[in-house]
Structures are given as C-alpha cells and as structure tokens.
Amino acid sequence: AFETFISKNPNDPLVKNANKEIASCKFALEEMRFPRMVEVRKLANNVNGLGSNYAPVKLGNDFYFTSSRPVSITGKKDVVKTDAGDVQISTKANPFINNLYTTKSDLKVSDITVKMMDLNLPKSIEVAAASFTPDGNRVYFTYWREREKYAIYTATKMDNKWSDPVPVGLEINSKDFNSSQPYVTTDGKFLLFSSDRSGGYGKFDLWYCALREDGTLGQAVNMGPTINTEDDERAPYYNTITRKLLFSTDGRVGLGGLDFFEAEGDLITWTVPKNLGYPFNSSKDDIYFTAIDDHGTKGYISSDRESSCCLEVFEVKKEFFNISGILTDCKTKLPLAGAIVTFSNIENNQKQTTGTDGKYTFRTDSKRPVKLLFAKDNYFSITKNYAYEE
Template sequence: MKYMPFTWLNTAGITSHHMNKYKFWSLKVAYSLLLLVVIVCSSMTNPPDAHLRRADKAYANADFAEAAEYYQKVLEKDPKNIQALYRLGISWLELRDPRKAKLCLQKVYELDPRFGEKVIVNLAEALHQNYEFEEAKKYYQQEIYSTGRADWNYVEVIRKRIDECNAGIALLAQPSVAQVVNLGATVNSKDVEFVPVLTANDTVLLFTSHQAPEGPEKICISRKKDNKWQKSIEYLPADDKKLGHAIVTVSPNGALLYTYNAAVGLRSYDQTKGSWVNPKPMPIPLSQLANETSVHITEDGTFAFFSSDRPGGFGGLDLYVSQRFPDGTWSAAINLGASINTAHDEDAAFVDSKTKTLYFSSRGHNTMGGFDIFKSVMKDGGFQPAQNVGYPINSPHDDLYFTLDCNRTSAFFSSDRPGGMGALDIYQIVLLEK
C-alpha cells in the first residue's frame, strides 16, 4: 500500500490501494542504459568533479532533492553539461516541479539533438504535468514516430498519454466545480499522507502516513477543534513495526476498522472499550488469494464495494460488490461492469447512499493523467457510464481516495500534484454551488 515515486512513469495497471504504482519504468530501462553508455564515454574525457559524483550517487539512490541540489552546482560551472541537465530534469519531474523539469529537458534537446531524441518522452511528460497539453501532444507524437512499430506496447502507452492530454484540454474548458485546499502542516508533511477517513460526525480524521519510498506505514489521527485540524499523532500501532499498516475505512456504525498490509491483505479490527483489538482477515469473497486493496461498506452495512485484481476482470484492479446476508456471510462478488471498470485500474470506491452515487479512482476512462476521480449514479439496477468529476479536483497527477463529509458540502482526497508539502498530500474539496 506504500506510495512510491516515479509517478510520471506509470502505465496501465496500478498500485495497491495503497499503491503498487504501475510505471513504465521498465520501458525506460533500455533508454537509461543507452544514456549511461553516453555518460560513461563522456566521463572518460571529462572526469566528474565532487559535485557531479555526489549528484550521481544521490540520483542512483532516488534522493532527487539532493541530486537536484548538486546537479545545479555542476551546471553553475558547466552550463552545457548534458548529463547534469538531463538528470536534473528527471529529478525535477520526480520532485513534482514540471516547470523546472521542462526548462532542463528543453535545453538538453536544444544543445544536443541526438541526445535529445532520447528524452522526448520525458519532455512530453513535463509539459503534460504542467498543463501544456497541446505542446505535450506534439512531443508524444514525435516519440511515436521515432519508435515506429518496434515496440507496439510502448506505442499504445504513448497513445494513451495523448488521449489524456485531449481529456485535459476538454476538462479545463469546463466551469470549475470546486475549490481545492491543502490541509496543511498539521496533517501533511514532507513524506506521504493518503486515504482520509472521516469519523465522529466529521470531527476526526484518520489517515495513513509513511516516509517514501520505504518507510513503515502508520495510521494517524487528527481532531478538529475550533474548525481547525489539530496536529496529528499515531493512532493505531501496527503489529509489524517494520512494515506497518494503512487504514482503509471504518464501518458506518464505528464498530469495525479496516486496514491493509501488503503481507496479509485486508483485515478488520473490533472496537472494545475504546480500543481496536482482534485483527482478523476479511472473509471470502472480500479476500480471495488476489490483491484486494480497498473496501467500502455502505451506510446500512449491506454492501461492500472493493477492488481486486482477481482473474476474470477487465484488467488490473477492478471494482466489485458483495451483499451481506443476515447471518453475516457475504454473497459471491459481482464485477461492476464496463461502465465502471476498464483495461486499466479502478480503486478506492466510496458510495453516497443518499444520492446512489459511486465515487472511485481510475486510470482509464477520460483521465487527464494518472488516477482521476470519477462518479457514477445507480439507475435501473445498474451503474451509469462513469463521469470525470472535473478540474481542479482532478489533475495530470494521481488524485484518489475520495470521501464525502456528512453534509455533502465538502470532500477529502489525496493527490501528488505540484505545490504540496510532500510526495502525496491530503486535500479538502469545497464544492461550489451550481
């Protein structure tokens, strides 16, 4: 369930609920090796100085903040150092600063067109993340032309990116549907915060926090006082401190708390005298020897909506529903079908029972990039085609784990968009009156 970097390298198929992010990292390995050959040949005639050595070490260790710091020092002495420019651009992409990434990668392309051909897709991604969709499309198309039919799967990935740019253009042309506000330092940090869960009439916020990329996950709590969220603290210690665990949801009656752990999957805790005890695995079919990463229980406790990559789905993670019988057992799971699920990933369901609306996150449909939040209304016994909830809730980045407050005047979600405090932050959505 850990949130990992390299968000700009994602392809079809994701994360865990918690984020096993699918990347097209593997598709870039060949390019990276080729670039490495160029770099090694160059360094034989121009031995790297201490700053370059330190920058390269930080880059290899995925410490992109330190890498960026030292590559900039290298460029102060040698503004045309292609290696430093390229890796600085990639570091800025990883640090979610697409504007700076674009400037570096454009310069690489201008200084050395042959080398620049290898970074076209990175430049396109920087433009894409910076909402420069039309310009990004030009470079994505150029990448397709240079690839040809040699790697058809990769071409399909790039075509999807073009589709995302087209969706972004269309979504930005629509009226704004909400204001999006970062919850600030009492909840968010330089690390990762995600999966907001509201309880106690929206006065308590539970969420997951961990140090990216390998720190243990922990469940935290923040309480609202004088209409402000207070400094968060750890809420439910994990059995395995090295791995930790992440919150998924709390049952409508507050009697059960659900968590996810990569080693054991979904579990439930019982509340006894104010404490959460007796962790036990979710029953079949909510847990079925596959990757079940999230679950949402409806307000009446009757239905469970969950994500799973079990065989027989549309691709990646799909959303399923199961009905609870009076004796506490669950019915066979039903796939929610083509109106909801795609060949990509669907995750993090939330159901508003009053309006019969399903909210979820998807990499498919008309996402503008990464995960977007979608909604679908149940009508005549089935779900209507999914609709993108629009900008600025969605972005070219990952936007997911949507949850409404009791009054349905605001909502909360997680996003790794630029301008946040860390790799993934929790935001509040203030819905605008129509």
C-alpha cells in the same frame, strides 16, 4: 508526436494508447479553459507531515488517515527535499511504514495533535485506507507485509479498545491475488474494494460483496465493464443517497495519472463514468475521496499535485450556479406552462417541463457555452445560445 507515431505505425498495439493520450491532451486543454467550480485546499496542519498522507475519513468528531510519517530509528539521515527546498522525507528516520492515524482536533487550525490508531499489529506489518461501519465499532483496512500480497483485515471495538486485527473471509482475500482499499457503504450493507483477482477486466478492478449484520460477507461481485477498464480502478466511494460512485482510474481519458470519475447506479447497472475535471483532478494522482456531507458536495481527497513525491490530504468543496428564467407567451406575456426546456452543453443535455409559473432552473458546475431550446405544441421553437466570456 502521438499523431506521428500513429501515422507511421497504424497497426501497432500501442496506437490505442496513443489515441487515448491525444484525447487526454484535448480534454485537459478544455478543462483548463473552463475549470469546474470546485474549491480545493490543502490541509495546512500536522495531517500533512513528512512522508505520504492519504485516505482520509471522517467519523463523527474523529478524523482518520493513513501516513508513512517518520518513525524514530537509529542511523544516518538521508534527506530528500522538494523543489522548493522543504524537507519531505528522511529515509533513515522514515522506513515508509504505513500506519493509521487519528485526531479529534479542528482541522482548520495549524497545530493539531495526531496519534497512531491503537491497533495491535505484528512487527513489519503495514496498514492503510481505513473504512468504518456506520456505528464506528468495526473497521476494515488494507494489510500487508513487504513482498506479500495485499489483504483486507478487520478489527472490532469493544470497551473503547480495538480487537486484534483478523483477515476477512476467502470471499475477498487470497494468497494468489491482492485485495485492498475497502469501503463500507453508509448504510452498512456492502463492502466495496479494489482487487486484481481473476474474473476481472484488467489489472485492479472494483468489486463489492454483501456485508451482513454479523460481519460475514457474501460472494465478491465485479462491478462490470461499464466501470472497470483494462487498467487500474482504485479506491471506491459510494453514496447511497445520491447513488453515485466515485473512484480513481488511469484507464480513461483524463488529466494524467489517476483521475476521479463518477458514475450513477445501483452496484449492478451504471451510467458511463464521467471525469470530474479540473481542479478536482490534476496532472498527477488524485485518489481516495470521502464525503463529509450527505450529498457528497464536500469532502477530502488525496493527491500529490503539490508534492515532489508523496500524497497529501486536501479539502474539496463542489460549487454550482443556476441558469434559470421564466418562459412567457409572447402575446399575452403570461407564464407558459407545459413547455419543454432543454439545456445542453458539450457534456450533456437536461430537460424540464415548465409548470404554471413558467419557471425553469438548471444547475451546472462550469461556465461553459450553453444552448437553451424552448419547445411547445402550437408554438414556434426558440433556441438561445449563451457564450461564456473568458
């Protein structure tokens, strides 16, 4: 259908979108054929209750998330059910009031105690997507009222109680645009966020600003055209150890809805973002990654992949396997040092130089066909192809 549209309307502005959809279909087929080595498991407990449940974050033994779960009000219930017949939302009991919740319980058990975060909020205010400074004593979150712009607010913990929320400075907030989904880097030096403020490249872009020790902010800086597209970029997460940025966007080739992408850089210069593939991503919206280990191989995401309406919280674990060997001289049978070994598949190339032991090791996250090229001065080059048997 997309190809037919393009052939009949070659000069239509929507041709660009049609080409992206064609590329996305091809990408999805490839991902389903060669899925990533990622374990995805929905939290089977009170975290995923009625309404939307999303934007998880782990801080020590505390687990925080956002939920629009039912708030008791009077009136006749209006129940919406999933395709399987399970009650998902009662619109009379749940007026979609988003708030921050927390639990100290083990998330692997089915019955846990969840309570609303103790913030003093005015009536009709909604809050979401909390992020904490490394010491846990300051929290940032999205704050809004119906028919008003999204803003970022902050509160400070003193004597184990949270102060009244206050807006961050004009460096981020304005009545003329939305600012949302704050993320404090693990070193506490930067605040990342999503905004449709002027000076961007599309709808919602990713921005950052310096976060000083006294809580004041530097000027907002756009993350640039390598990251931002003409569509939406949402919910940034940045790992200061691996220098990798994870975010969600609907502006690139993907599986559908918002997909997770990953880029490596220093907030100024970035590699081209890479789609994290299936099953990290799904055909629906996938957003709000947060890590629970230093290198970001384990964490939580939010997705509506198993829901008819609402985001739910999932635990994710990236897995890898190694392709390794020992390169030897065909005559002496001794390990061959100083040889360049190139690993390549449809996605990228990796190179290593063998040491005195002749060993090489490459890590990959999917069982796709690969090619290994072995080269050294004064030796014939050898290419080995390895097809993955489905």
